[in-house]
Amino acid sequence: MIMKNNYIxxxxxxxxxxxxxxxxxxxxGTYSKKHSPYVLTFSxxxxxxxxxxxxxxxxxxxxxxxxxxxxxxNSIEQVDKMPVEYTxxxxxxxxxxxxxxxxxxxxxxxxxxxxxxxxxxxxxMYPERGSYSFESEVPIDSICFLIAKKPFVLRGTGxxxxxxxxxxxxxxLYSLVGESIDITINIIDSLFGYKVFKNKKIEIKNGKIIFKxxxxxxxxxxxx
Numbered sequence: 359m360i361m362k363n364n365y366i367x368x369x370x371x372x373x374x375x376x377x378x379x380x381x382x383x384x385x386x387g388t389y390s391k392k393h394s395p396y397v398l399t400f401s402x403x404x405x406x407x408x409x410x411x412x413x414x415x416x417x418x419x420x421x422x423x424x425x426x427x428x429x430x431x432n433s434i435e436q437v438d439k440m441p442v443e444y445t446x447x448x449x450x451x452x453x454x455x456x457x458x459x460x461x462x463x464x465x466x467x468x469x470x471x472x473x474x475x476x477x478x479x480x481x482x483m484y485p486e487r488g489s490y491s492f493e494s495e496v497p498i499d500s501i502c503f504l505i506a507k508k509p510f511v512l513r514g515t516g517x518x519x520x521x522x523x524x525x526x527x528x529x530x531l532y533s534l535v536g537e538s539i540d541i542t543i544n545i546i547d548s549l550f551g552y553k554v555f556k557n558k559k560i561e562i563k564n565g566k567i568i569f570k571x572x573x574x575x576x577x578x579x580x581x582x
Contacts, residue, residue, distance in 0.1 A: 385424060389567050389578035396569055396576055398560075406431060408553055410571075414520040418553040427562045431555040438554040440505060440526040440543055447538040453493040455538040456501070460489050462545045468510045470545060472503040472526075497535055502528040503543060507550045521550040 388399040395412035400422055408418040408431075420433035449455070456474070460467045467488030474481045474492065477499050481492070487510065507521040526543055533539060561568040569576045 385422070385429065385562075388581040389569075390581055391576065391578050394576050394578065396571065396578065398567065398569065398578060400429070408433075408555070410553065412571075414522050414551065416522060416551055416553050418555060420555060424562075429560045429562060429567065431558040431560065433553065433555040435548065435552060435554055436556060437546065438524075438549070438556075440503075440524060440546055440549070442502075442527045442529050443542045443544070444529055444531065445540045446531065446533060447540065449536050449538050451536045451538075453495050454498055454533055454535055455491060455493055456498070457491045457538065457540045458485075458489055458503075459540065459542045460545055461542050462547070465545070465547055466510065469507060471506045471508060472543060473506070475502050475504065476500075495535070498531045498533045498539065500528055500530045501541070502526050505543070505545070507547075524549045 385400045386402050388397065390397045395410050397409045399407045401407075404421050404423065406420060406422045408416075410416040418433045418435075420431060422432075423430050458472055458474070460470055460472070462470070469487075471487055472485060472490075473483075474485065476494055477496070481494075485492070503526045504523050505526065506523045529541075531539060560570075565580065567578050569578055
């Protein structure tokens with residue numbers, strides 16, 4: 359009976375070790391593919407690093423967790439939209455005046471261009487750099503901004519030669535024509551060139567990972 363129990367324990371230990379080694383073999387390391395812009399690196403301490411060179415350079419880092427035949431990624435940064443604050447001021451003007459102010463702690467305002475979307479519609483093509491004002495002839499039910507980071511003066515070099523645009527939160531104003539609206543956009547500069555993952559699922563198949571991006575599957579292999 360003792361020998362039988364010892365045998366069961368031995369088999370159990372082997373199973374745990376095998377599964378642990380299997381996870382290590384399948385996950386730890388850098389995964390990529392020739393001509394694919396995506397690179398994912400998984401470390402033994404359950405952290406990951408992501409890089410993309412599709413158009414603009416984008417990166418991310420955080421933690422990974424394996425469940426069944428899938429890996430789930432959660433980036434360190436979980437905020438993916440710029441926060442917005444606003445104040446409505448009553449008025450009797452013909453049009454609504456929107457004053458857009460950028461709150462940028464340590465960067466020049468003119469490095470950012472904020473494209474407004476009013477009631478889900480694009481407003482105009484060339485807003486001023488940094489803070490500015492514009493008028494609306496229609497009541498504003500909702501507004502958000504697409505923010506482009508385009509440094510007015512090139513500073514330094516590095517991987518990030520350009521930046522993907524970042525959205526702000528949408529705010530719902532239900533304003534009347536003639537009101538003035540002061541909007542403050544709190545710029546989080548680290549979101550430019552950063553990919554936010556929220557429980558992003560990546561399939562594991564035959565020792566490779568399947569990374570889905572832009573409605574396409576990218577099969578990445580372990581780099582030797």
